[in-house]
Amino acid sequence: MAGQFKRLSESTLQRASFIGSNTVTEAKSIVAKVLRQNIYDIEIVENGGIIDGSLFVKDVQNPLQVVIHNTDRQVPLWLQTTKKDMVNPWEEEPRCIMSCNHAITPDNLYGYCWNQLTEQRTSFKCFVDVDGKRCDWEWFFAEVAENACLSTDERVLFESRINRNWFNLSAGVRECPFCRCVCERQRPDDPCVLCIYCRDAGKPHFEFCWYCLYPWKDNHSCTKDSARQILSTCPRKEIVKVPGCPSIRACPNCKILIEHKEQCKHMDCRNCKASFCFICLGVRGERGFTCGSYNSKCAVAPIQTVT
Template sequence: MDDINGSSKILEEPIVGSSIMEMKKHLAQTIGISFHYVDIVCLEDGVIYENDRHINGISRPLQVMVGNPQRKIPRYLVTPEPDMIYQDVNDEELRLKMSCGHAITPDNLFGHMKHTLMSEVKPSVNCLTKNCGAEWSMQEIIKKADMTEDERIFFEWKISFNLINQEVADTSECPFCGSFCQRQQNTLPTRCSICTRKNGTACDFCWSCKSPWIVNHKCSNRELEAIQKMLNDAPLKTIDMSHIEGVPSKRMCPGCQCLIEHRDACKTMTCTKCKTVFCFVCLKVAIKGQLQCGSYNQKCEVAPVQRVL
């Protein structure tokens, strides 16, 4: 693999397997690391492809982002303060001090940054400590999360991508692939360029209710129906660290009912809107920061698709 114009690495070799996951496992074996630290991305669109996505329809050569399996902390940054997000009592991972004075592990810092930039059109990452909310610079995050060059390039671009799109009022998330789309001239039918390129045919959805666009389309109970459709159609996935299969990739927060998509890592989820901590698998809310169903890497029962209507 070579470096291309200082961006994420590219793959020149033949495509292996039919899914992103199969390709990641092949690449990880070639590089000599776990597939958890390999992502196939699109720098142009600021997208990290889902594991269950078919490899067909993705432009070549593939762009590969290799992560850091061992994020280190300089000794002078180590702090005994508790992690601002969550840390298992048996986990001895060291915490570092952010510029606002609050503590977080390097892995949690990277995960929080990734979730913030990939799940919302936000150009900034903020402290999650109650009554703080301090904004951290990308330079601080890159250093303290011990990010690789691949990660730095992708997420510096992503934060700029989000800034540009945040300034445009008419942007909305595609209900099919999760990428952000911009509509033209206040029209209801909205085209997703990523889905259109992938499927080889025009892929339009309704701006208001997020349903697939058809001739003479009418919205009815549109917001709730749109959310229910996204929940029903969400692909099932395997939660990496606990190896729990058949988990819907989209859930509603038990606290505020906003829609959340699980990207990677463990089953512990913190809602960025209301800060509710819960298990993405069984949907039980954490008590005093600890999951009711056991540690982040323990199995639990998969809750069914939630009902909105």
């Protein structure tokens, strides 16, 4: 029996000569021929993510969901600029001007924004360095869709991924970066997440970081770029009646990211055992904290930068 597939943006079912024992890569090649597309210009997706090509068709969603990429991302004349590309300053392809007044090619914009979504972000922000600080201007989805010249399928894929990320964040779960199954933290104050699905399947990696989603290692620290973005975009909260405190801080000693959940302002790092104040970032010395007791007010330290 022929397999079934449909484009992500359409409801019409189509048939192709793949079967359940084919790999996704094999099915993708067959589907590409039916659609008269290059195999590199389409993707098989599920739940807002690209499916591993080594999986068998029988193990993924039926019918297969297909995304056709835009292979000719042309910048509209009214958006073109001579400014340097924010990703590759030597880029010669036409660049579009973003609402923050920085420039980027449609392909680079697509790549950056998709990477943000796979890292389970829910918004897109400019990453250009301005006088030592990130621009952090938020680009709304309509702007990204137009400037990245998203195809109809790509637009649906992006929207699906944004919605899924929002749901995961609100539910307090993360997708495992290895198998994409949803995982909970074993302990609310521990950034190391164990994926029981990868562990039970005997995979070499089954622990990852709650914040940066990279494989967990001894003395783990998030990559600098990931840490900077997490620290600069995390929600603010009130701690011991002090408003505007970042909900995530980097340990002043080992730089591991820590999220404040409840109770007092003083925090003990599970990784290096250092004690520090989540509000002012003062580290406990031999005579204790200089910022007062566990529930006394102090000044909110600026957002940390990781160097």
